[in-house]
Amino acid sequence: MKSIITGASGFIGQHLSAMLKSMGDEIVTLSRKDFDTEKSDLLVRKLEGANRIFNLAGASLNHRWTHEYKKELFNSRINTTAKLVSAINKLQTPPALFVSTSAIGYYPSDGAYIESAEVSTPTFLGYICRRWEKEAEQINPGTRLVITRLAPVLSNDGGIFPAIASLFRYGLGGKIGSGRQPFPWIMLADLLRIYRYIIEHSEIKGAVNCSAPDITDNALWTKFLAQALHRPAPWVIPTHLLRLVLGERAVLLTEGQHAIPYKLEKNGFVFEYANVCDALERLCERKTNLTHHVLEY
Numbered sequence: 341m342k343s344i345i346t347g348a349s350g351f352i353g354q355h356l357s358a359m360l361k362s363m364g365d366e367i368v369t370l371s372r373k374d375f376d377t378e379k380s381d382l383l384v385r386k387l388e389g390a391n392r393i394f395n396l397a398g399a400s401l402n403h404r405w406t407h408e409y410k411k412e413l414f415n416s417r418i419n420t421t422a423k424l425v426s427a428i429n430k431l432q433t434p435p436a437l438f439v440s441t442s443a444i445g446y447y448p449s450d451g452a453y454i455e456s457a458e459v460s461t462p463t464f465l466g467y468i469c470r471r472w473e474k475e476a477e478q479i480n481p482g483t484r485l486v487i488t489r490l491a492p493v494l495s496n497d498g499g500i501f502p503a504i505a506s507l508f509r510y511g512l513g514g515k516i517g518s519g520r521q522p523f524p525w526i527m528l529a530d531l532l533r534i535y536r537y538i539i540e541h542s543e544i545k546g547a548v549n550c551s552a553p554d555i556t557d558n559a560l561w562t563k564f565l566a567q568a569l570h571r572p573a574p575w576v577i578p579t580h581l582l583r584l585v586l587g588e589r590a591v592l593l594t595e596g597q598h599a600i601p602y603k604l605e606k607n608g609f610v611f612e613y614a615n616v617c618d619a620l621e622r623l624c625e626r627k628t629n630l631t632h633h634v635l636e637y
């Protein structure tokens with residue numbers, strides 16, 4: 341099988357490539373340079389013969405969200421997806437599967453939501469997710485579309501966890517504000533199992549919440565992480581201080597969404613890491629090696 345991946349050089353993309361290779365797939369990676377060109381026929385040619393396409397491209401959220409950078413956050417997702425879908429729709433033989441990324445920032449930060457919930461989230465991230473998904477939905481009906489709404493992905497190898505764990509190891513851990521905001525998460529190992537599950541279960545279509553079922557709040561997460569690391573986490577970090585230091589992207593920590601993985605569980609997917617304590621224990625084990633996770637597949 342031929343798999344195409346955009347954003348393959350990133351944290352998730354590298355692990356997804358390794359997993360697909362271990363399944364025997366031929367991998368073709370597309371970088372942002374492939375989307376810079378106006379010559380869409382070059383892109384179409386690269387896509388020819390693809391059986392499945394995974395769209396992970398997007399500039400990192402982990403920079404100050406200036407006006408300029410917000411444009412980059414938007415364009416790197418929405419324009420890239422639009423160009424990709426337009427090229428896919430020109431293929432004589434369409435791929436069987438197109439998996440495009442979104443995030444649980446699609447949902448508001450109050451309430452709990454399954455995939456079919458009708459929401460209008462009046463935030464920058466909500467807007468990006470909506471537009472990102474809209475572009476993916478332009479794919480021709482001959483291709484199965486799955487939109488993975490990702491929670492923050494936990495691993496020692498990338499994403500938000502290493503930086504948070506370092507602060508806790510230095511005794512600088514603490515809850516943020518009231519600590520009552522949801523802290524959604526998913527282990528990388530489970531996310532990779534979900535990609536495989538999507539490949540193997542053609543009945544899974546449309547939006548899929550990729551978030552562990554055991555949603556905790558920030559205060560409990562802080563307590564469990566401190567326990568797993570055997571470190572104190574006595575501080576309360578005021579939200580206004582975080583806003584001062586991080587700017588608008590502080591919302592990633594001061595707010596959180598509760599996305600229920602309804603479609604996955606209804607279709608029989610079982611999370612290996614459903615419980616936050618088990619996940620944190622696993623992450624905080626000494627010599628945790630993510631290669632091991634990939635090899636588990």
Ligand SMILES: NC(=O)c1ccc[n+]([C@@H]2O[C@H](COP(=O)([O-])OP(=O)(O)OC[C@H]3O[C@@H](n4cnc5c(N)ncnc54)[C@H](OP(=O)(O)O)[C@@H]3O)[C@@H](O)[C@H]2O)c1
Binds near residue numbers: 372417493499
């Ligand atoms: N990690 C998480 O916890 C998480 C949670 C929710 C959603 N997501 C989404 O999942 C996707 C993959 O996440 P990740 O953690 O693997 O991200 P990542 O490590 O930052 O990688 C993203 C990839 O996107 C490409 N990219 C970066 N800037 C770009 C730009 N300006 N224009 C076009 N492409 C650009 C890069 O590939 P090239 O250098 O090859 O172009 C990069 O390797 C992202 O879209 C992210 O928003 C991630």
